[in-house]
Amino acid sequence: MKLIHCADLHLDSPMESNLPPEKARERKNEILSTFAKLVRVAEDGGVGGILIAGDLFDRDHVTKKTSGYVLDLIRSHPSLRFFYLAGNHDSSNFLREAEDLPENLYTFDNAWRSYAFGDVVITGSEHPDADSLRLKEGDLNILLLHGQEGSSGDRKENRIPFAKLKNKHIDYIALGHLHDYRTAQIDSRCTACYSGCLEGRGFDECGEKGYVLLEIANGKLTHRFVPLARRRLHAICCDVTDFSSQLDLEERVLRSVEGIPSADLVKVILRGQCPAESQKDLPHLQQVLAERFYFAKLTDETRLLIRPEDYRNDISLKGEFVRRVLASNLNETEKERIIACGFRALSGEEIGI
Secondary structure (H helix, E strand, O other), rough: EEEEEEOOEEEEEOOOOOOOOHHHHHHHHHHHHHHHHHHHHHHHOOEEEEEEOEEEOOOOOOHHHHHHHHHHHHOOOOOOOOOOEEEOOOOOOOOOOOOOOOOOOOEOOOOOOEEEOOOOEEEEOOOOOOOOOOOOOOOOOOOOOOEEEOOOOOOOHHOOOOHHHOOOOOOEEEEEEEOOOOOOOOOOOOEEEOOOOOOOOOOOOOOOOEEEEEEEEEEEOOOOOOOOOOOOOOEEEEOOOOOOOOOHHHHHHHHHHHOOOOOOOOEEEOEEEEEOOOOOOOHHHHHHOOOOOOOOEEEEEEEEEEOHHHHOOOOOOHHHHHHHHOOOOOOOOHHHHHHHHHHHHHHHOOOOO
């Protein structure tokens, strides 16, 4: 038997925190398309079932277009079993509002519920109580949960008491809630695994995204991560300390993103110390990156390199200006911003904050 473990699709996510409206709509549709691709990959690969470990949707209100598409997708693949455990983002109305649920859709609630297919048993709960969990030692037991390690059992906080799941005859815990692939050994028999999300939505979800393929043979379960995302997100730190010119700055930035596919989303973070007199044409850099990638974002986190001794005996207007700012009660960040703006003004450049 083969199974696919996925989670945290966040369908209907607005996607507008980083992206302009047009691209946000496009990425919203791409995430739905990636789920459809996953289903087709499952059918073509002889997979028997798909475990959805929570947060299939992003919010309580799901558009009828999206919910209808998901249900139709499930119905149109009757050879696949879909095991859906609601997560903290999932709509409570998704199942209630459906006129008729697909026969191949299996759901869970607050109490433990199990589905047996031969000696493979899939058990899940939206509010797991480890003390009441009873599994047979001779079965191959897969647990479906959504949350992170904790002992409170508070549904709102999505706490899972991993310590209490030891020696419960569990072979694999299919987890959702954390958006990166990761595993942990619970006991000598049990592996817990977060599949991560299918598609990254923001720059806190960088790297490979996809699903976990489970294969069961001769009473043994193995798993491996499989990339699937249409696009990857990258957050790149670029050290521009003591850059000599705008061209030098541009070349450093371009070197930092070498090898990244043009279809991906990129955030470049400028780091390092720069002389107070240095000029950075950030709109130009942003345009250069935007022409190379599906989406690009530039963030300036550089610090000004200001040596007070360089201006101690400077009798120019610039020297007086620097001394007054450095002697003020402003914090270091405010001093740097004011000095940078002042130097631009004194040079006749456009002031940007």
